[in-house]
Amino acid sequence: MNKTDSLLLIAFLFGIFGLVIWRLLRYSENTVGKYSPLKLSRSYQIKAFPYFTKFDNLFLYFIGLSGLYMLSKVPDTFSPSVYLYDWKNPASLILISLLMLGFAAWYLYLDLIYWHHTKDIRVTYHPEEKIVEIDFPEKTYTLGEGDIRHIEMITNGAKMQFGHYIYSLANGESFILTDRMPGIWAIQEYFKKIPFKMTIKGFPLIK
Numbered sequence: 001m002n003k004t005d006s007l008l009l010i011a012f013l014f015g016i017f018g019l020v021i022w023r024l025l026r027y028s029e030n031t032v033g034k035y036s037p038l039k040l041s042r043s044y045q046i047k048a049f050p051y052f053t054k055f056d057n058l059f060l061y062f063i064g065l066s067g068l069y070m071l072s073k074v075p076d077t078f079s080p081s082v083y084l085y086d087w088k089n090p091a092s093l094i095l096i097s098l099l100m101l102g103f104a105a106w107y108l109y110l111d112l113i114y115w116h117h118t119k120d121i122r123v124t125y126h127p128e129e130k131i132v133e134i135d136f137p138e139k140t141y142t143l144g145e146g147d148i149r150h151i152e153m154i155t156n157g158a159k160m161q162f163g164h165y166i167y168s169l170a171n172g173e174s175f176i177l178t179d180r181m182p183g184i185w186a187i188q189e190y191f192k193k194i195p196f197k198m199t200i201k202g203f204p205l206i207k
């Protein structure tokens with residue numbers, strides 16, 4: 001790694017750190033602060049840019065780019081001299097690179113699936129009426145006390161978490177919201193006595 005590569009890496013890491021601090025401050029204001037949906041009417045909808053620039057995504061982009069960089073250095077491990085060549089060096093580099101790329105690809109594959117079930121959805125809170133409106137492209141649900149029968153969360157339970165919630169309604173209908181959808185934590189704060197179940201799955205695909 002040359003000097004330019006080192007400077008770019010440092011700038012990238014400091015940029016991620018600054019973004020994380022900014023988002024933590026915003027999160028505090030939006031949950032318990034003056035912009036809490038428990039205090040005033042608020043709508044939540046996520047666009048593509050903030051969705052794909054979450055901290056986990058930025059970290060995985062870094063892992064994937066590092067894997068590609070390491071893979072590009074494999075030819076450098078070969079020596080023209082048969083006496084100096086050691087097959088373990090390129091083999092180790094290739095293995096580590098493929099593991100990093102595979103991990104990044106697995107994450108991004110799931111993230112794209114979850115994006116499909118998160119985009120174009122709007123959640124709106126009305127604290128005075130204690131009503132939650134959830135707008136899907138095909139239907140709108142207006143929910144009050146007693147309308148949600150139970151909630152099940154399907155999650156991988158990992159630090160880089162993927163999870164989605166299945167909301168079963170009293171009228172027999174159901175819908176899914178992913179943990180990528182902002183503001184859904186407040187649903188259970190609005191209606192505190194909803195039965196809740198968590199199921200751990202290593203690969204929590206949305207059916």
